[in-house]
Amino acid sequence: MNMNLYSRGDKFFAICIMVLVGLFTLSTLYPFIYIAAVSFSSGFAVTSGQVTIVPIDITFAAYDRVLSDPMFWNAYKNTFIYTFGGTFVSLLIIIPGAYALSRPQLKGRRFWNFMVAFTMWFNAGMIPFFLNMRDLGLLDSYFGIIIGFACNAFNIILLRNFFEGIPDSFTEAARMDGANDFQVLWKVFIPLSKPAIATITLFCIVARWNGFFWAMVLLQDEDKLPLQVYLRRVIAELTDDEEFVSSTVNALYSFETVTAAIMVCSIVPILMIYPFIQKYFNKGIMLGGVKE
């Protein structure tokens, strides 16, 4: 940015914005840094309050304890199943749904759009939903978690709006070329909507990865618990374990460092996904196809 092109007021404004953005970035980044630092520190260093930004007495003891628990790996596997299975099923529903709702020739289009939007503001509530899942025999199953939360009105509407912005002549040209609706969707709309679909995919992945409450309510079987629920259990168990919490003997790892290590393990994969999806965000893919 060439600051010479800006007036004094603009410069001041720009500097204010940068400072604010900087502060905001720090405030969101610091918890991550702190947790990471704690997870690599010794239990004693943490309890005595020495850890702020960098690990003190670097040790992998906490990780050792976490990674040696077979239930941890099982929970990890489950979270992957819920996340990727769930995201896949979500996209399978959201993309064709958004396409249908964006078509002017859809009979009762306003009605269907209203019905979808309606669910964004109103739903039956927790207990009826739970009972419904129970009656459908979807408690305690992978399938229940995946299918039960697959459809998301917000994402459908987001993508529908994007689809509506695609010029009609694309659809018309494809139809004249002999494409049916599936081909129009698959060969034209989806490639043109990569940024929007990437966004939605990310939303789905993050929501699934962090999904906690319903997994806790709907799943009893320990073998099917996702990472977040497992994390809660471990914390609860450790808290109950008087001996462990109060022990000073165990200076290598403590309640705090073990918890932090689990958190780091559960955050890292989702952080790694973002760069892969990000490349679609700033791509001006619509450029040049039609002349405005």
Place this chain on the structure above:
Amino acid sequence: MSGVSLSKMTKRYGIVEVVRGIDLEIKPQEFVVLVGPSGCGKSTTLRMIAGLEEISDGTVKIGDRVINEVAPKDRDVAMVFQNYALYPHLSVFENIAFGLRIRKVDKKVITQSVNDVANTLGLTEYLERKPADLSGGQRQRVAMGRAIVRHPKIFLFDEPLSNLDAKLRTQMRAEIKRLHKRLKVTSIYVTHDQIEAMTLADRIVVMNDGRIEQIGTPMELFNNPVNTFVAGFIGSPPMNQLNAIVNDVDGRLVAKVGNSLITLPKIKALANSSNREVIVGIRPEHVLLQASATSSPIAIELELVETLGSEALLHTQIAKTPFVVKAETRFGDVSHLDKVTTLHIEPDLIKVFDADTGMALATAIQD
């Protein structure tokens, strides 16, 4: 090759009729241009033939087959869109190949056909590029390539050149003409550029308000417009129209425009007229600056001379009505035109229209 025939073709949106029962026979291999003012229903007509718009009433036939209910893809027509509608995520090659791929044409055949088309249109070196990396004219060519690669029975064009600058438009116009000469595919072309219409068309269809005003070859429309609308639409600048009063003075028809008397051609419908109101139509290029043996003089007020190079446009007024004259310059020199006060008009080149209906009164008959 097939012709297209429209009979009583109608389009209604709710109760609004935008195309009001059009009858049109298009012969195989013919190049027909639809012209008319904005909103007159040209695109709608074309889109009904393409199958992108339902036909409210009447029938459309391609060859002998009624296609009202046939899906667009089964009509064997191809359309070039005004905004090209090239798929931005596909290369030029894939854009042209799209329709063939959808139709599951053999891969070798696709490669061959696309290369042939690219060759015809001079696109060979751009086949791997994305549309975003092409110039306007090249994109236009890709859009045409996509249409011709399928060897359809009918080409439909909806203002394909309107997004190009003037120079490129002239060039592409010639290219379309050449292409049609070569491929001889029946074509229907929508434009509101009347130069495009005149240069490309075998026949022009002038539309207005959902109806056809006149169908004819460019010269027929130019020489014998059936009404004042067509007269005002075809030609550039269009035909001048002056209100006049006609009297039959001893078998000689004379029109009074302002204070000038103009001799008219012999027109049966005007025989024995006295004080009949008409509209006199005179083409800008048919006005003489020097008197001839048969011409009648008319006084004008010169307002402005526009030089176009070898020609100039004189913007004048006759009896408070604007009147445009196209005259030759003397190698760009217009000093002689600045002094014009009187014009001369040859009777045989005058058109006369009924003042109420705007219909041409039997065009000048030489007997």
